[in-house]
Amino acid sequence: MNRTQLRHQDVLDEHAHSWSPDEARTRFRSGVSGPTAGCAAGHTQANLISVPADWAYEMLLFCQRNPKPCPVLDVTDAGSWTTVLAPGADLRTDLPRYRVWEHGELVEEPTDVLAHWRDDLVSFLIGCSFTFEWALAEAGVPLRHLEQGRNVSMYVTNRQCRPAGRLHGPMVVSMRPVPPEHLAAAIRESSLLPAVHGSPVHCGAPDVLGIEDLTRPDFGDPVDAGPDDIPVFWACGVTPQAAVMASRPPFAITHAPGQMFITDARDEQYRVA
Amino acid sequence: MNRTQLRHQDVLDEHAHSWSPDEARTRFRSGVSGPTAGCAAGHTQANLISVPADWAYEMLLFCQRNPKPCPVLDVTDAGSWTTVLAPGADLRTDLPRYRVWEHGELVEEPTDVLAHWRDDLVSFLIGCSFTFEWALAEAGVPLRHLEQGRNVSMYVTNRQCRPAGRLHGPMVVSMRPVPPEHLAAAIRESSLLPAVHGSPVHCGAPDVLGIEDLTRPDFGDPVDAGPDDIPVFWACGVTPQAAVMASRPPFAITHAPGQMFITDARDEQYRVA
Structure with missing residues (x-):
């Protein structure tokens, strides 16, 4: 180590x-x-x-x-x-x-x-988004990266932010694998916290966001998903770094x-x- | 006329x-x-x-x-x-x-x-806040100013905004008289629209906000309240004018x-x- x-x-x-x-x-x-x-x-x-x-x-x-x-x-x-x-x-x-x-x-x-x-x-x-993890945990949503003692996975997407003067760049997302039976709670609880990214920007197929391989995040650690887990993507505050x-x-x-x-x-x- | x-x-x-x-x-x-x-x-x-x-x-x-x-x-x-x-x-x-x-x-x-x-x-x-009036109306909340064909009442409060460089000034609020049985719906529905001022900043006694006379608004029209109506105050976008x-x-x-x-x-x- x-x-x-x-x-x-x-x-x-x-x-x-x-x-x-x-x-x-x-x-x-x-x-x-x-x-x-x-x-x-x-x-x-x-x-x-x-x-x-x-x-x-x-x-x-x-x-x-x-x-x-x-x-x-x-x-x-x-x-x-x-x-x-x-x-x-x-x-x-x-x-x-x-x-x-x-x-x-x-x-x-x-x-x-x-x-x-x-x-x-x-x-x-x-x-x-770490802020809303407590709300997710209280609602019974398992948090794979915490179970595995890892950082969350983050990815640069193919979605461009709306530019402002000289600043432009792609949106970065964090991803948490969520079991289907917990998906509604994950979306509901995060939606109520818009000041910390709010509801997910996407659930499911990563290629919609231009992410080719979930096991190779651009930032953070790879996180192991359960067999039925759905990848849930939230907008991420690393986006200004990408800008x-x-x-x-x-x-x-x-x-x-x-x-x-x-x-x-x-x-x-x-x-x- | x-x-x-x-x-x-x-x-x-x-x-x-x-x-x-x-x-x-x-x-x-x-x-x-x-x-x-x-x-x-x-x-x-x-x-x-x-x-x-x-x-x-x-x-x-x-x-x-x-x-x-x-x-x-x-x-x-x-x-x-x-x-x-x-x-x-x-x-x-x-x-x-x-x-x-x-x-x-x-x-x-x-x-x-x-x-x-x-x-x-x-x-x-x-x-x-006109934006959330539709949500209030759909939830059954009576809107006195619309019933009376008037502009909403707005007041300069005694609450100072957090300044930014050269800009400072008091918070302005809009007020709607709400019957007590509709108060919960008015608060709930507006809370879900934080981009248009969200939940009220105060309900009840106007003097808490430094407002002396509800019948003499600083902007807009006076609005007649029902006998049991509670004055409900929302933060107002006239605040930058006060600044x-x-x-x-x-x-x-x-x-x-x-x-x-x-x-x-x-x-x-x-x-x-």
């Missing part, structure tokens, strides 16, 4: 679900990294994308025009590393792992970005896929009814 | 509910004006605010930070008067009545803004309160579940 795998185990230990958001962030700040699915039960997780202020309007407009993959939970003022979603947290250190991008190329994957921070960075916190790759802004910082920012917000507050 | 009242009657005639969106816009383009509550059944209505590009990021951020009053349905490119919500429509002519603002002061209320248009205007179309008054950008164009842009979109497509 290499160091990265060991660290995955660190995060996905049997106690991770009962961590408080502050406990989780404290661990990540100390250098622990790994996927956050299953951490800090009932607390809203968020994707991060930070871009120079010169790109902030286009990023916000891109999110507004593509609300399924990019539901915005908070936007910081330029240079600020704090958010109303978790007072006291530091966006530069409190995620498990980051990605640093230059002209659309991934240049580094550090566990903090103190050395990369800039005064002109505007940070977007975007809803994450960064396609649109090549001079600089950006994001979370590493599946390694989210854990907020103090409660999933319930994003529930519609 | 003066000319304005006569025109109100034009809009609120017995056939207005069955107009197609295009029919409605064609009438408004020809100069007919008046409140659009009850027009073009089942089609999504929108508030308009157009600001110079220099203010667009702050307006979009203001909307993101205040999603209950300011749910964004579309944002145009600078200078464009078209929207994906109604291909072929002209945002400069197709609303019943506009307001033109200079440095936070209302300077004119024309029925088109062809003479005021600027190449740097970015237009925001924001969800309107314009408070924040005084050099120039802005908005709709006149209650005189909305009627889109081709179907209310159903904004329904969560």
Whole structure:
């Protein structure tokens, strides 16, 4: 087991679900990294994308025009590393792992970005489907990736987002294999949480989304499906990273896929009814 | 009956509910004006605010930070008067009545803004509670303002929006008197349409919102309540106008309160579940 795998185990230990958001962030700040699915039960997780202020309007407009993959939970003022979603947290250190991008190329994957921070960075916190997994679990929907101790599978699709100025790119989806008898509950429960991607964008044949091989995700881990499981695809907050790759802004910082920012917000507050 | 009242009657005639969106816009383009509550059944209505590009990021951020009053349905490119919500429509002519603002002061209320248009205007179309009135009516909730042939009552509240850069101001609400036996349906049905303000922000005593006298609305008409009716307050898309008054950008164009842009979109497509 290499160091990265060991660290995955660190995060996905049997106690991770009962961590408080502050406990989780404290661990990540100390250098622990790994996927956050299953951490800090009932607390809203968020994707991060930070871009120079010169790109902030286009990023916000891109999110507004593509609300399924990019539901915005908070936007910081330029240079600020704090958010109303978790007072006291530091966006530069409190995620498990980051990605640093230059002209659309991934240049580094550090566990903090103190050395990369800039005064002109505007940070977007975007809803994450890990948030609705608690609602799915409570409704009895099995979550294969958690059962298998893996990150969720994510795929770049053939669906183009609606562009905004210089920003364009394909929609990314996360996939969960769902047994047919649990499909209605999975759709119903996620639909009631539109701020964290809401209802699925597709169920069934992956080729409709241009996905050729479910066992080879573009991000995250492959997840074993049960024999009758139906693949269910939700729009994913990694979509802004795909836009960064396609649109090549001079600089950006994001979370590493599946390694989210854990907020103090409660999933319930994003529930519609 | 003066000319304005006569025109109100034009809009609120017995056939207005069955107009197609295009029919409605064609009438408004020809100069007919008046409140659009009850027009073009089942089609999504929108508030308009157009600001110079220099203010667009702050307006979009203001909307993101205040999603209950300011749910964004579309944002145009600078200078464009078209929207994906109604291909072929002209945002400069197709609303019943506009307001033109200079440095936070209302300077004119024309029925088109062809003479005021600027190449740097970015237009925001924001969800309107008239949209969920169809769902309320179908659920049996009486709509007093429609029964009385009036515009809805709107009030400036004592709740400050979360500011965004130079933009700040109070939340505006619309109020509908609801009989107690219909309160649950009114809350349930509106909750399922978060893109058009969603659930109420308050029910009952108006002084909680700093509203002293329900018979003297800040915008729209006073509406007579039944003896047991409970006043129900929803966040209102006139809120960006209140922000314009408070924040005084050099120039802005908005709709006149209650005189909305009627889109081709179907209310159903904004329904969560």
